[in-house]
Every structure is written in C-alpha cells, then in structure tokens.
Amino acid sequence: MKNxxxxxxxxxxALALSACGGGKAGESASSKENATKGPAAKQIDYRACIVSxxxxxxxxxxxxxxxxxxxxxxxDLGVRPNTxxxxxxxxxxxxxxxxxxAKCNLTIGVGxxxxxxxxxxxxxxxxxxxxxxxxxxxxxPENARALVFNTHEAAYLAGYAAAANxxxxxxxxxxxxxxxxxxxxxxxxxxxxxxxxxDHKKDVKVLGWNKETQEGQFTNTFDxxxxxxxxxxxxxxxxxxxxxxxxxxxxxxxxxxAKSNGKTLVVGVDSDWYESASExxxxxxxxxxxxxxxxxxxxxxxxxxxxxxxTPYVGTLKNGGVSLAxxxxxxxxxxxxxxxELKKIxxxxxxxxxxxxxxxxxxxx
Numbered sequence: 001m002k003n004x005x006x007x008x009x010x011x012x013x014a015l016a017l018s019a020c021g022g023g024k025a026g027e028s029a030s031s032k033e034n035a036t037k038g039p040a041a042k043q044i045d046y047r048a049c050i051v052s053x054x055x056x057x058x059x060x061x062x063x064x065x066x067x068x069x070x071x072x073x074x075x076d077l078g079v080r081p082n083t084x085x086x087x088x089x090x091x092x093x094x095x096x097x098x099x100x101x102a103k104c105n106l107t108i109g110v111g112x113x114x115x116x117x118x119x120x121x122x123x124x125x126x127x128x129x130x131x132x133x134x135x136x137x138x139x140x141p142e143n144a145r146a147l148v149f150n151t152h153e154a155a156y157l158a159g160y161a162a163a164a165n166x167x168x169x170x171x172x173x174x175x176x177x178x179x180x181x182x183x184x185x186x187x188x189x190x191x192x193x194x195x196x197x198x199d200h201k202k203d204v205k206v207l208g209w210n211k212e213t214q215e216g217q218f219t220n221t222f223d224x225x226x227x228x229x230x231x232x233x234x235x236x237x238x239x240x241x242x243x244x245x246x247x248x249x250x251x252x253x254x255x256x257x258a259k260s261n262g263k264t265l266v267v268g269v270d271s272d273w274y275e276s277a278s279e280x281x282x283x284x285x286x287x288x289x290x291x292x293x294x295x296x297x298x299x300x301x302x303x304x305x306x307x308x309x310x311t312p313y314v315g316t317l318k319n320g321g322v323s324l325a326x327x328x329x330x331x332x333x334x335x336x337x338x339x340x341e342l343k344k345i346x347x348x349x350x351x352x353x354x355x356x357x358x359x360x361x362x363x364x365x
Contacts, residue, residue: 041078048073048300049082049104051095053111054223056085059249060276061269062292066110066133069296076297077304086114093117100125106303108133108296112181118144129308131299133292134181136362142310145299148181149290149315151269152188152358153349154322155244157342158267158288159192161324162242163204164335165265165285172207172240174217174231174254176247180360182218185246185269185288187211187358195345207240214359219250228253236261242285244269255280265330272325287325291315314362318350 050070052063067083074081082102084095092109096117099107105128109118112135122130122141130144137144162171173189175182186209193206208231209216217234219227228247232254235243243258244267245251251269258264259280266273266280268287273280295313302308315321324342327334348354 040075043080044078044304046077046079046106046304047082047102047104048079048106048108048303049084049099049102050108050110050296051084051092051099051114052086053092053109053113054086054088055111055249056087057083060252060273061248061271062134062290063110064276065271065290065292066108066296069293070108070300072293073297073300077301079300079304089113093120096121100128105129106131106300106308108299111135112179129303131296133296134290136312140310143308145308145310146312147292147295147299147315148312148362149292149295149322150184150317150358150361150364151288151290151315151322152184152191152361153317153356154288154324155185155188156192156195156349156356157324157346158244158286159189159194159206160196160345161192161286161327161334161338161342162189162244162265162267163193163196163202164200164338164341166204166242168239168241169203170205170207170239171242171244172232172235172238173244173246174208174219174235175245176219176222176250178218182246183209183214184358184360185244186216187360188288188356189244189267191356199341207235207238208243219247222248222250225250225253225256229257232257232264233261236264241265242267244288252277252280255283258283268325274325274328282329284328285330286327289323289325291321291323295321311365312362314364316364317346 055063057067070081073079086095092114108131110133115132115135118130118132119137122144133147136146173186190206190211193204228250242265245254246269255266258266265283265285267285270290272287273284
C-alpha cells in the first residue's frame, strides 16, 4: 500500500534543534526517564537523527514514542543524536536537509507528512540512510526503510473490549485526517465490535465509522485539540460511552470531553495512554499500541551493524509490533471472562485462524 505524497513546502524556517547536557550544540541528550537500566554504552562514531512532525516531541503519541526510541539507542548503542522539532509543515524539508548537513548517518522522519521530504533527501544522498515512521514511500529508495504497523489487529481486540464495556450499547471512533494510517485503526475497531456482537448475540453500534463505505467522522487536523473535544461530545450526545480517537494530540481533546462527562471511557492509540496521558488514566479503558520505540531502535541498530536495507518493518501482533495495553486500574471491573476471550482471539490472529482485514493493511514479507 502506498500513502499519498504530501507536498513539502520549501519556505525559510527556523531549525529547532534540541541541545541538552554536555553534548555539542544540536545534539539531544538521553531522556532522564529512559527506561533502560544499567550504564550507558560508550559513544560510537555513528550519528542517528530524527525529525518530528508539527505535533512535537511531547505529543504523547507517535513523535514522543519515536524520540524515546532514539533516546534508548543513545543509551544502549552509544550513537550520537540530533533532533529537529518541526513547528509547521514548512519546517519538514529544511529540517531533513539540516540533518544531512549535520552528517547524520541515519535520518528518521516521524509521520506521513515527512515522507516526501525524506524520500527526496534519500534520493539525493545515496550514501546516507533514511527511514519514515508510520508511512511508506511513493517511490521506494534503496537507502530508505518504512516503519509501519498493522494496528487493525490490536484495534480488533480494542473494539471487542469496548463493546464488552459499553453500557449504552453504543461505542464511537473518529479520525484526525482521513489517511490509511488512521482508518486502519477504525477498521479493526469496527470488526472487533462485530466479533463481540457475534460471540455474545449483542447489537452494540459503532458511531463515527462505517467500514463498508469507508465513511465517518474526522477533525481534519492532528493539532487542534478543541476539535477533538467537539467531535467526542457529539458522539457522547449520540450515546457512545466508549470512544477511540485516532487523531494524535487531537485525541487528548476527546479524553478531556470523556473525563468531563464522567460516564465515558476512551481507548488510547499509539502509546499506552494510562502512562503517556496519565492525567486521564482513570478513564482510559486500554490502548492500541504501536511499537514505534523498538522499531526505531531496531532500525538504528541495523545501521550501526551495517545491516540496514529497504525491507519495511511491519509491526503485527505476532512480532509484538502492535499490542493491546493492560486495563490497569479498570481491570477489576472488567466483565467476567473478557480477558480470557481476548487472549484466545489474539492467539487466533497470531496463528492465522482469524484474519483481520483492512484495505489499509501492510503486506508482511
């Protein structure tokens, strides 16, 4: 599957480089909250660099997860880092170019909006390595890798859990921008609800998305949280008591609406929202997680070990690249037998007995 190219505007933009600790200007230090235990590896002569989209490093979503992957690689592998935090679409091409000029061995762009800038840089610099998180390339360069995730598999489990927890008989989902990386979540969620209905002879409705027609509700932004609040409130007014927003930082607006309502739960996406958006942990049912952090580490490691190639990394339930987060504080209130049911369904998906389908799914090679 190929995502549509998005024009990268070549306006003059200020480069936002993170300079921390005792490193040189433009280098980012390891996060103080790095989960890796033990002493840091000795620094090596390999520079791994990363460029965010406009969501920034604290988006509590895929940018943050990617940055944490770089931090882990700095700690575990000893690579030298550079980061560039984009403030708008105009920053993408200049920020990627700045990484090349900083002599980065590997430059990773985060999000589909950077795909064109990364692809162009890869073609112009065949001696360097490049990668894109959560997107593919229009014309695959030999020196670039796509890091993508079959999130519909984990979202299927989330949809099943959402239906099981619904008291109103209605659950909802909505997207930021209508893209394959968004609708793939919504497809899996809808099918998971359908599976629950079949298994339990129920009729839980999905609001905000129709898988058959591929039509639903979108905020048309990943940045304006107020729009996430507005759409979530619409779904709540229609009766949804569990909502999965697939909209990056905009999803936090939905979480705010759910918390304000007091009777609505949310399903997080990309990271475990119980941890990454802890201010909403009391209303987070579960989360559909992408293993962006380990995918970034794996890609950097392949470059360090001179094993980098263009074969895409595709995260699945089988390889642990996607997963369903724990119920955390809500575990004790889960319907009897639900966790055993989810375990069984996961095993079916991993074994191939149950195939979760989406037109946005990536082929596993």
